[in-house]
Each structure stands twice: as structure tokens, then as C-alpha cells.
Amino acid sequence: MGNDDMGTADVDARLAARLAELRSAHGWSLGDLAARSGVSRSTLSRAERAEISPTAALLNRLCAVYGRTMSQLLSEVEETPAQLVRAADQAVWTDPASGFTRRSVSPPQAGLRGEVVDATLAPGADLGYDRPPVPGLEQHLWVLEGGLAVTVREVTHTLAAGDCLRFRVWGGTRFRCLGERPVRYALLVVAP
Structure with missing residues (x-):
């Protein structure tokens, strides 16, 4: 996957869906996640709807709450991981x-x-x-x-x-x- 506009939009959409899934799996409201992460409810909502592309700082805060590295989170929105990565x-x-x-x-x-x-x-x-x-x-x-x-x-x-x-x-x-x-x-x- 390259970093062209179409590829970036696709990754952002899958990332938004994954962020919403993680919050839901924990049974948290947007308010709960906002309190845990220090990120505003409106920003979290916009990120989960792919209205914004999350910044590195925002993803880092969410990764800390979910106990994942940024690479782990980003790998969860990729296709099935391969042993050889071209x-x-x-x-x-x-x-x-x-x-x-x-x-x-x-x-x-x-x-x-x-x-x-x-x-x-x-x-x-x-x-x-x-x-x-x-x-x-x-x-x-x-x-x-x-x-x-x-x-x-x-x-x-x-x-x-x-x-x-x-x-x-x-x-x-x-x-x-x-x-x-x-x-x-x-x-x-x-x-x-």
C-alpha cells in the first residue's frame, strides 16, 4: 500500500472502524474514552467516523489506553499479515x-x-x-x-x-x- 490519497483514505476508514470497535469492545462511551485518554469527545467521535485523520499524538494516547503499540494498532487495520513483507x-x-x-x-x-x-x-x-x-x-x-x-x-x-x-x-x-x-x-x- 502506498501513501497516495486513495490508499490513505482507505487506511483512515479502516482505522476509524477499528477505533470504534475497540471502544465498543471495552463497553466505553465516548465520554469514558475521553476521560481515560485526555482527548475530547468530539475529536474521538470525528476520528471514529473518519472525518479527521488522527495525528500521531492522538493515536499514541489511544494506544496507551488500549495497551497497544502504534504498529500493533495499524497492523490491525491491514489485510492478513504475511511472513514476507515486500x-x-x-x-x-x-x-x-x-x-x-x-x-x-x-x-x-x-x-x-x-x-x-x-x-x-x-x-x-x-x-x-x-x-x-x-x-x-x-x-x-x-x-x-x-x-x-x-x-x-x-x-x-x-x-x-x-x-x-x-x-x-x-x-x-x-x-x-x-x-x-x-x-x-x-x-x-x-x-x-
Whole structure:
């Protein structure tokens, strides 16, 4: 699946349906989910009806409530996961609000704890998450091109091409593109 308008609209529609299914499966009203996630009822309602494309920050809050990584949630809206994932079939999700693009290189699959994500932040992009999607999530971030500032546990690390930062996510994190070119990095995620 590419990131063209038709593909993005299709992913957004399936994602909206999955978000509504998750809330319903928990027996929560929009108000209940709003209280748990800190996201307004109107925003949740619009996301569940595919009236808006959820931002990375919004998905992160919902993943934290549902106990899933973002890749797990996005993989749930894809077709049946395959053992071999061809480049042309890797799901791409873009958050135009933050300048973040995420390719699920090896999406999560039942019985496996690791996944690989190819991420790009646009120049000037500043992406913050107020909580981890799953506490204790292990991440290995390897910068492929450009510069990146990553804040974990209130410590900021400046990374250049080739640098790798390993950490567990227990609280908020922040990712900032440094310089006038996009930063591209591989993120290896291992569920606890």
C-alpha cells in the first residue's frame, strides 16, 4: 500500500472502524474514552467516523489506553499479515500535522514481539508523546540520514547519521528534526 490519497483514505476508514470497535469492545462511551485518554469527545467521535485523520499524538494516547503499540494498532487495520513483507506492500502512514511519516517495514504479528519501523521527520518537525503506548516498551533508534534530538526521561540526546540510541519507554518522549533536511531513522520496537 502506498501513501497516495486513495490508499490513505482507505487506511483512515479502516482505522476509524477499528477505533470504534475497540471502544465498543471495552463497553466505553465516548465520554469514558475521553476521560481515560485526555482527548475530547468530539475529536474521538470525528476520528471514529473518519472525518479527521488522527495525528500521531492522538493515536499514541489511544494506544496507551488500549495497551497497544502504534504498529500493533495499524497492523490491525491491514489485510492478513504475511511472513514476507515486500517493500511495495509495507503500510505507510503520514501525519501531515507533525511532518511524521511512518513505514511499517516488519509489522507486528501474533506470537512475535519485535517490529521494524522506517520513520521520517520533516525539517522543523517536533513530535511529542505524553506517555508510552505500552509502558516498558524497548526501542532501538538508528539514525540513517540527517540529525535528530530525542528526549527520553527528560534527557535530550542529539543523534547524527549512524548513531543508535537504546531505551525503554516509561514516560513522555520527544523527537525533533535537526537541520534543514528531513531526518530518517529506523526504529526497532520490542514489546515487553
